[in-house]
Amino acid sequence: MPRSQRNDNFIDKSFTVMADIILKVFPASRKEKEAFAYYRDGMSAQAEGEYAEALENYEEALTLEEDDNDRSYILYNMGLIHASNGEHERALGFYHQAVDLNPRLPQALNNIAVILHYQGEKAKEDGKDSEADALFDEAAEFWKRAILLAPNNYIEAQNWLKTTGRSGMDIYF
Template identity: 55%
Template sequence: MVETTNIHLVCTLDTYITIKDSLQNYYEAMRLEIDPYDRSYILYNIGLIHTSNGEHTKPLEYYFRALERNPFLPQAFNNMDGDSEIAEAWSDQAAEYWKQAIALTPGNYIEAHNWLKITRRFE
């Protein structure tokens, strides 16, 4: 039992260190990157890290900041949650951008295409 607990603690600590290191690397990238478009992806990835860490509010801040720099980032819309009415509006906006992306490069966005079909947003 003690060995299993120790392994769990080590794995948890490793995960924490990995997340902390990843965030530090992205913060450093934000400090160095000047292109707003590239910064949007850095901000989006920071949001993903916070989402994967089980946070719900903090990722939204980063997704919004990413969208300010790049309004054509449908995956940021897709990852936003909140109350159902707001989430539905963001999902509708994401669907429009995914449709544009699919129209530009058919076959490149299989997951998005499937999501559009499942949510009945694809014509």
């Protein structure tokens, strides 16, 4: 049974009804509508913590979706799932794919930076200072890109960039 027929709460049902109406009237091909339905079901499953089901839906959406911008959001969400499961390398792969398709996706840039920063902290704890510095520098570059796209976001990252001397900019907004 499709996820859209299983939603129990009012908000999910309302979203599903609205999405179904939009799908019916939206001037899109059958393939595009089917890709969106899988994406919608993936988002619903992800919101409920059903990550395996969400990934299955996202993978199916990727096979159907042809628009790079839409594909970037699917890949981004797949990265979120892997990051939440502690699979940082896999998450990085999905975030990088998302950014390759859509370089104006600040949330993916931010998440890449967060993982690199985390890896830098781990390297520092292990006494690998030069490796830590390289990871911190790489994180800084991704945070700067994210901040340039969304200057009112990522305040903690902005503060970290300033306090570590990695900013290279006086002000972002």
